[in-house]
Amino acid sequence: MNSVGRGLSRLATRGLRRYLVGPGQRWRFEPPDPGWTPPPVARTSLYLHVPFCRNCCPYCPYTKVRYDEALIEPYTRAALAEVDQWADNIGPAEIDSVYVGGGTPTQALASVVRVLDRVRRRFRLTGDVSMETSPPDINTETVQRLRAANVSLVSLGVQSFQVKHLAAIGRHYQPVVAERALSLLAESGFASVNADIMFALPGQTPEDMTADLARAAELGANQLTTYPLFTFPYTAVGEYLQLKAVRMPDLGARRRQYRAISDWCRAHGFERVSVWGFKRGGAPRYSSVTRDGYIGIGPGAGSHLPDGFALNTFDLSAWIKALDSGVSPIALRMPFAAHMGGWWWLYWRFYDTRIPLDALDWALGEDAGKARRWLHAIERAGMAYSNGRTFELTEPGAFWLHLLQNLFALSYVNTLWTAARRRPWPQAVAI
Ligand SMILES: C[S@@+](CC[C@H](N)C(=O)[O-])C[C@H]1O[C@@H](n2cnc3c(N)ncnc32)[C@H](O)[C@@H]1O
16 A cells, blocks of 8 residues: 555544544553553453564564573563562452463473463463464474463464465475474364464465465364464565565455455365454364453563553563563553443454444443444445344455454554654654
8 A cells, every 4th residue: 555545544544433432532652650550450361472583584573582592581580570560460360361472482481381380379360371383393392391381272373384485474494394393283182273374475376375274274273364464664574575666465366365265264164263263173262362351471562451551661671671670561551531442342353253242232331322333334235244143244344354454453553563662661652
């Protein structure tokens, strides 16, 4: 999209969000007031961010640093202190799911185990532990350690099984490494094994894509998550594509790939569980960001609290230094006004492609009527259907929503993360 298109879509999304959430919501992240502390929470989820990678992929927008043995102990000490800080602030909450993401969490598995032990000690952990991992990290020993740490849902960042696409995204190993890793995970008794596969890569055809899905399913993945390549301007790929004018797939090509993915999944017994994810059999769903509330631990980790969003400093040293001095690592906060929490809930139900209609009043209170009018309009446009209890996106609905979420990621997330990367403690960021 060119800059005029970007400007117009920004104007449209700003108008829409103001109309939906109301003029009382300020779309600004600011340093927290000195007197602010997180409110008590009875039940929530927990996100642990592990920022280490051996190979930093040029397209990856997440907070990460190159693996360095010397950083592991300070990281662990700070993460343990942050668990304690959360427990002191929100109380001994029930933690109904844990998600360990990165970076590559398996690069610092001993740290993760210590942090999980501390979580068990300070909170009441009742849910499953899900963890991301990377093909070169998986061997029998890692699998045993993951099982010993009670990790029950795993996700492997396959991205592609094809040499040309792996090379294009800066992954310097042979496809057989990912194949061995996936089959080892699949035969090791995890409740769910997800494979991340990328699409909308330059030069990728629908056939390339479905061949990757088929290979992942054949090797035993019971969930497939297909991400279109986001090109955040600040990642190396973003710069590369701009500088060298590599042609990304246009809307038509993207639509054909999206349809090929849905058709392939439906024909092979995988049901849709989100705009990008498909699951086969009775395995629990592997998912990260769709929870109703969570506390975040680690540099760049976000938290979704009853009173708003909070975002930790992205800078690993600043994060360690804050926690070593007993100070909060939260750099930015966006308080919720009106029914913002409910609209956020609805946004993620759209991501699930299913909305339980009887929860609308509970989530949105007096805004539920406005939400229902929008849902009817979406249904009339052929983007969804409803049986009175559940509202479900149709295939075209899921496609347009995936584009919208792509736009959201590129616009809001990019604005916020760019500011958060520039300085450890940024001033206000309007999104
Ligand atoms: C935090 S990454 C973890 C990757 C893991 N460390 C690995 O090496 O495979 C989680 C997933 O986000 C997806 N992802 C990362 N950057 C992306 C981008 N620019 N566009 C689309 N998906 C992306 C990838 O599919 C990746 O597997």
